[in-house]
Amino acid sequence: MGETITNVPTYRLNTGALMPAVGLGTFGSDKYSPDQIADAVYGAVRAGYRMLDCASVYQNEDRIGMVLKDLFEEGTVKREELFITSKVWNDRHREVKESCKKSLRDLGLSYIDLYFVHWPFPNYHAPGCDGDARNPDSKPFSVDEFMDTWRQMEELYDEGLVRAIGMSNMTVTKLDKVLPLCRIRPSALEMECHPSFQQQELFDYAKDHDMVPIGFCPIGSPSRPERDRCSTDVADIGLFEVVKVAENHGIHPALVCIKWAVQRGMCTIPFSVKEPQYVSNLRCTVEDPLTDEEMKLLVSAERNCRLVKGQVFLWPGADDWTQLWD
Numbered sequence: 001m002g003e004t005i006t007n008v009p010t011y012r013l014n015t016g017a018l019m020p021a022v023g024l025g026t027f028g029s030d031k032y033s034p035d036q037i038a039d040a041v042y043g044a045v046r047a048g049y050r051m052l053d054c055a056s057v058y059q060n061e062d063r064i065g066m067v068l069k070d071l072f073e074e075g076t077v078k079r080e081e082l083f084i085t086s087k088v089w090n091d092r093h094r095e096v097k098e099s100c101k102k103s104l105r106d107l108g109l110s111y112i113d114l115y116f117v118h119w120p121f122p123n124y125h126a127p128g129c130d131g132d133a134r135n136p137d138s139k140p141f142s143v144d145e146f147m148d149t150w151r152q153m154e155e156l157y158d159e160g161l162v163r164a165i166g167m168s169n170m171t172v173t174k175l176d177k178v179l180p181l182c183r184i185r186p187s188a189l190e191m192e193c194h195p196s197f198q199q200q201e202l203f204d205y206a207k208d209h210d211m212v213p214i215g216f217c218p219i220g221s222p223s224r225p226e227r228d229r230c231s232t233d234v235a236d237i238g239l240f241e242v243v244k245v246a247e248n249h250g251i252h253p254a255l256v257c258i259k260w261a262v263q264r265g266m267c268t269i270p271f272s273v274k275e276p277q278y279v280s281n282l283r284c285t286v287e288d289p290l291t292d293e294e295m296k297l298l299v300s301a302e303r304n305c306r307l308v309k310g311q312v313f314l315w316p317g318a319d320d321w322t323q324l325w326d
Contacts, residue, residue: 005048005282009262013187014210015164017113019083021262022285023051024278025216025271027058030128032273034060040273042067045077047279053214053269054107055087055118056099061106069108084109087118087168088153090313093145094122096152100161115162116190117153119169120146121324123313131311138315141326143177154184166190166214169310172205173326179209190214192308193266195242195257195301196234203266214267217307219254234305241301245294255284260298263290 009021024044028037037060041052054061071077084107092099100115122145123138153165167175168190179185189206193199193215206213220236236242237253246253254270254277261268262285272278290298309321 011212020051023269025269034063038063038067051083057089065108083113085114087116091124093149112162114164116166116168125312188212196303196305218268219257234303
């Protein structure tokens with residue numbers, strides 16, 4: 001392991017806490033084992049990552065917790081130097097505290113820095129299912145049901161189990177309905193975001209409502225599960241605009257996507273288990289920034305290409321994934 005990367009940009013949450021602009025994603029896309037991901041966490045923290053994006057449904061928090069224990073004991077990093085997120089999965093919307101406490105036990109922590117409602121529906125699918133899987137108990141978004149979940153999130157904050165709470169996979173329409181009802185406002189909004197799917201309206205909405213946007217699939221998620229692939233998908237790292245900027249800097253197009261996200265004002269959580277990749281993903285944000293002209297060029301990379309369509313969460317009678325994103 002070489003020199004630890006420092007001076008990574010940060011964003012200040014509405015709680016006053018600082019959150020790194022780059023974190024390591026820990027969703028293995030049904031392809032990588034918990035041990036592989038835990039090994040990547042170990043190497044990434046030693047390389048300078050100070051944010052980890054976790055979730056109970058990723059089924060690896062216990063292994064990550066073992067690695068965190070090693071990192072703390074060997075003095076590589078202190079708990080207060082890390083910013084760790086987790087999320088309540090859809091089947092635990094009525095048991096948020098129990099879900100959070102399990103994540104705390106698995107991660108070996110006394111608090112989580114930022115805890116999300118992973119999806120706004122209680123619609124469950126089994127890990128690793130295919131794209132045609134449907135749960136007959138699934139149902140459309142309900143403000144009342146979501147707010148019941150959010151009240152439990154607020155209690156976690158009140159009790160100090162989490163330092164901030166956030167929402168994920170939301171839309172402007174849904175946010176307009178629930179934000180006025182929140183006693184504690186979300187500190188962050190996690191959303192799919194990459195050059196071919198920039199979500200400018202939702203991005204601006206988050207900023208205007210004091211939520212830091214956190215973008216997943218920042219390089220177009222080339223390792224995403226088969227259920228999230230279709231023939232019309234665009235490969236961000238092959239887009240003309242992205243390739244052109246990469247050639248200007250002599251770097252891989254994936255790094256352009258990460259630079260663009262951070263310079264745009266978004267936290268980004270790229271995933272990789274390969275040391276050269278996760279090190280480059282972090283290092284690129286502290287050197288050789290994109291120019292204003294390049295940032296303008298990348299605006300034209302928009303293709304409205306949502307990759308994580310969520311069709312496995314559709315309810316009986318709904319046959320189009322766009323109904324999830326009203």
